[in-house]
Amino acid sequence: MSLESARTHFTQWNRENDVTEFETSSATVEQAAETIGVSPARNAKFLSFRGEGDQAILIVAAGDAKIDNKKSRQTFGFKARMLSPNEVLEQTGHEIGGVCPIGLAHDPEVYLDVSLKRFETVFPACSSRSSAIKLTSE
Template sequence: MSLESVRAFFAEHAPDIAVIVTEQSSATVPLAAAAHGVEPGQIAKTLSLRIGEEVVLVVTRGDARLDNRKAKAALGGKPRMLGQEEVEALTGHPVGGVCPFGLATPLKIYCDLSLKAYDIVVPAAGSTHSALRIGPARMAELTQAEWVDVCQEALPETAAAE
């Protein structure tokens, strides 16, 4: 369902945006950056978090790390990462392909302000071999995301390649 649900989402909401399928895996930020010829920060990674009883998605730049203190303040509770099976059950997407589009379950979506450093970001598109190019503001608009400041300051380029 995953890749197809993302394609269906864009067919309905933004037919001008094409899903890109590659031979190379884009399951991690470094792999995705290499596959799409962009810097790691341009990869829009989607984190699946539990805040109390609620599950939310937070989209951040690829080289950013969640700041627990900022996240707790912005999201109203301590964030806890979901396990792989729960992520796939709730989003319909496998880990490495999770994105805020074509979700199996309606979830609250947040976009970290760090994404605004780029004109174009590259989020996954429902599989470990698919992605798309989109402006951060348009991504937030299409997913009805709320902008938040939940990440640490961007890391120097050498540290970001972990």
């Protein structure tokens, strides 16, 4: 999915102009925080894991959140294994650093981590390594 496709997706909420493209990379939590001007924790990161079979799962978490393997296994019923960069691209259609839950190549399950509840607003990527949108909890 391209940045323009992400903007088109957000037209249904009149938010297409809220997708921001930056001249610098926002591909990592630290880069996004610096580029956007927020704390690293407010950058919503997408963690891609191998689900059952070949299906991937995506977990959207605060930039400072860590995955607890024991809790993950209890929640999902299997040991989480992060996808390789090639697998992420294959499963989502997005490169690492630009993964977002829109325009996905396949239909993975997407989970929102409780770590996001601390913030009124977060900044996830919008299909490119130099984009973001400000989202609220409303």
